[in-house]
Amino acid sequence: MSFTVKLRFEKRWQHVYCYLRLIFKFSNFQIATFLICFLLIPFTSGAQTATASTKEKEYQIGDWIPVDLFVSAASNNQVAFPNLKDSISPIIEVANYNPVDTVKKGGQNEYHQLVNLIVFDTGQIMLPRFQFLVNSNGKLDTIVSESILVHVAGVKIDTTKDIKPIKEPLKIPLTFKEILPFLIGTIILALIAALIAWYIIERKRKNQPVDEKYLLPPHVWALKELDKLQRDKLWQTGAVKNYYSRLTDIARTYIELRYHISAMERTTDELMSAMHKGMMKQSLKKDLNEVLVMSDFVKFAKAQPDFIENENSMRIIKEFIDKTKQLEEEKKPLTQKD
Amino acid sequence: MVLFLQPNKLNFMESIDIKALNEKIQQDSAFLEILNLEIGKSIVGQKYMLERLMIALLSQGHILLEGVPGLAKTLAIKSLSEAIDTKFSRIQFTPDLLPADILGTMVYNQSKGNFEVKKGPIFSNFILSDEINRAPAKVQSALLQAMQERNVTLGDTTYKLEEPFLVMATQNPIEQEGTYNLPEAQVDRFMLKVKISYPEFEEERQIMRQNVAGAPSGIKPVISAATILKARDTVREVYMDEKIEKYILDIIFATREPVKYKIDNLKHLISYGGSPRASISMAMASKAYAFIKRRGYVIPEDVRAVAHDVLRHRIGITYEAEAENINQEEIIHTILNRVEVP
Incomplete structure (x- = not known):
């Protein structure tokens, strides 16, 4: 349905045909010439028309009202469509609009734009006229569409039914496009945090001195420590308890590094049970047990072994290490974690 | 060749005569065998x-x-x-x-x-x-x-x-x-x-x-009851080295501050640790255990033997521990396996 002063070309050709018949009926050349010139004016001067139309006449409050803005102008003319804002009037809002679509037809250009309006009032509502600017070879011209009358109905209330609760606002699903900036931001932040954490850990690790026992082979480290213990001459100066404490600590740490048994957290009996048959010769295990038991006496029962025992204990531990050391071909890289 | 002296032939320091104490304990704990036989x-x-x-x-x-x-x-x-x-x-x-x-x-x-x-x-x-x-x-x-x-x-x-x-x-x-x-x-x-x-x-x-x-x-x-009272006095005399004292305290403190003992996984599982009464009880029970084993001194084995019984009712576990089906036994077991034995 159209509410316009639109000049339709089909109708126009009908008019032309009628005019021509009239002219030739009168066969007055002067009049005919005048009428032909009058008829041709719109074609020669480039006709411009603007319409605004809706598909229907009845709408409900809050509905989108699609308004088709149409302009026809000569192809060498420039047409500017109205700059639509959020609302047209206090009761009419612009929901959205499409870009202008151009179709060439002969020497004319037809421009279409679909504008969705929302009316927040009821009754007979007059949609306003739309203004278009046409630049015809530097000459600005304004064309306007006709206003449109629509009927906006309110929500029908059925009073016979119960009052229903207010409807929740519609939930608009989030689009990936909306999430994308946050997603990128989060990833960037996480990367920065990871980078900082990595930098701090690396710096801490570099600054932390690595214990020599993790760098050297267990037997090398243990023998080095035993030599140091011997040089300290502890039992010779009466520090027997300290001597046995260090001796057993070295032996236990060696077992821990060599056999991966948590020897420092085990008692002598538990350690002996953990060292199963396949690990070493039973004679070596027996000798080690005797040193550890002796150390327990010294450490916990104030026993004072004589110098032969002290020397013997050192010799046994050295022998144990020497006979149980890891051969080159058995070696596997050790880490601090191990 | 290893030529070790037997423990009873070892020389002990003068200040606390462990040898004499051992002998005393051998005597004072003799009733345990008779008692066990009778109860048996x-x-x-x-x-x-x-x-x-x-x-x-x-x-x-x-x-x-x-x-x-x-x-x-x-x-x-x-x-x-x-x-x-x-x-x-x-x-x-x-x-x-x-x-x-x-x-x-x-x-x-x-x-x-x-x-x-x-x-x-x-x-x-x-x-x-x-x-x-x-x-x-x-x-x-x-x-x-x-x-x-x-x-x-x-x-x-x-x-x-x-x-x-x-x-x-x-x-x-x-x-x-x-x-x-x-x-x-x-x-x-x-x-x-x-x-x-x-x-x-x-x-x-x-x-x-x-x-x-x-x-x-x-x-x-x-x-008689007097025998028990005499044995109690002897139990108090059982020698406990400062290394054992430290070991007991390490265990008790590990129940309170597991992170300090590098047992981070227990941090969220323990709501409260052992009280000072736990330290006292563990020391006394370790001495009594050593006495029962006829020894005049405490060794780490004695502490470990009584640790579960002393601590199981003194450690509070969190809801997280309950949710993960972790009980006091497992917590004590972890602590004993992570605290260094002297």
Whole structure:
């Protein structure tokens, strides 16, 4: 349905045909010439028309009202469509609009734009006229569409039914496009945090001195420590308890590094049970047990072994290490974690 | 060749004569064998429970037993009492029990016209508080106060409880409905919490035969209360090196601050750790254990042997631990495996 002063070309050709018949009926050349010139004016001067139309006449409050803005102008003319804002009037809002679509037809250009309006009032509502600017070879011209009358109905209330609760606002699903900036931001932040954490850990690790026992082979480290213990001459100066404490600590740490048994957290009996048959010769295990038991006496029962025992204990531990050391071909890289 | 001296031939330092102490302990602990033989007449198996009972008795502690019914809990303490020639009382805790039912009360004597003291069952040497969690808090509190202070006040007079005084309380882990759980502060007063389980197959066969035959246990008093009191003094003399003291404290502190001991995974599982009473109990129990093993000094094995019984009721676990099905046993096990042995 159209509410316009639109000049339709089909109708126009009908008019032309009628005019021509009239002219030739009168066969007055002067009049005919005048009428032909009058008829041709719109074609020669480039006709411009603007319409605004809706598909229907009845709408409900809050509905989108699609308004088709149409302009026809000569192809060498420039047409500017109205700059639509959020609302047209206090009761009419612009929901959205499409870009202008151009179709060439002969020497004319037809421009279409679909504008969705929302009316927040009821009754007979007059949609306003739309203004278009046409630049015809530097000459600005304004064309306007006709206003449109629509009927906006309110929500029908059925009073016979119960009052229903207010409807929740519609939930608009989030689009990936909306999430994308946050997603990128989060990833960037996480990367920065990871980078900082990595930098701090690396710096801490570099600054932390690595214990020599993790760098050297267990037997090398243990023998080095035993030599140091011997040089300290502890039992010779009466520090027997300290001597046995260090001796057993070295032996236990060696077992821990060599056999991966948590020897420092085990008692002598538990350690002996953990060292199963396949690990070493039973004679070596027996000798080690005797040193550890002796150390327990010294450490916990104030026993004072004589110098032969002290020397013997050192010799046994050295022998144990020497006979149980890891051969080159058995070696596997050790880490601090191990 | 290894030419080691035997431990008894080792020279010991003069300040604390461990050799002499060892000899003294050998003498003073000789009664343990006789006692075990006598109790063995009526009790088959349950060696762990009897050993713990002896630890608590020798270190002036009390014991909380947890186990299903029918595991000879009553028989064990009754037999111990009979073998030591001491008085035994059994108090069955019920919801309607009153503090006076345990402690005693003042009764009016009409003929004499005055109030007389009627002592309760607590005035015994060995008390079995059966199903302690069935009585309300005020009754539990009265018993625990007497256990701690070792005396009872009736009227204006305070009566000292006769030594040896040992309370063995039992809890049934199955039926929890209608029970009053002991608060942490009160449970802490028990030196040990021992969990007992069913006997072995062969042990149960023997128990069955013994009961079917209906032979009387015939437990006779083999030692006196004085022997126990003397042994208690000897237990206190058992030598504990400062390295062992540090080891005990390390274990207790690891229950409070696991992160400090690099046991980070326990941080969210422990709500509270062992109290100073735990340190005292662990030291005393370790000494008693060393005494039972006929040694005059404590070694790390002694500490580890009693650690579970000393700590299991003194460590609070979080909801996270409960959700992950982690109990006190696992926490103690982890701590013992992570704290360095001296």
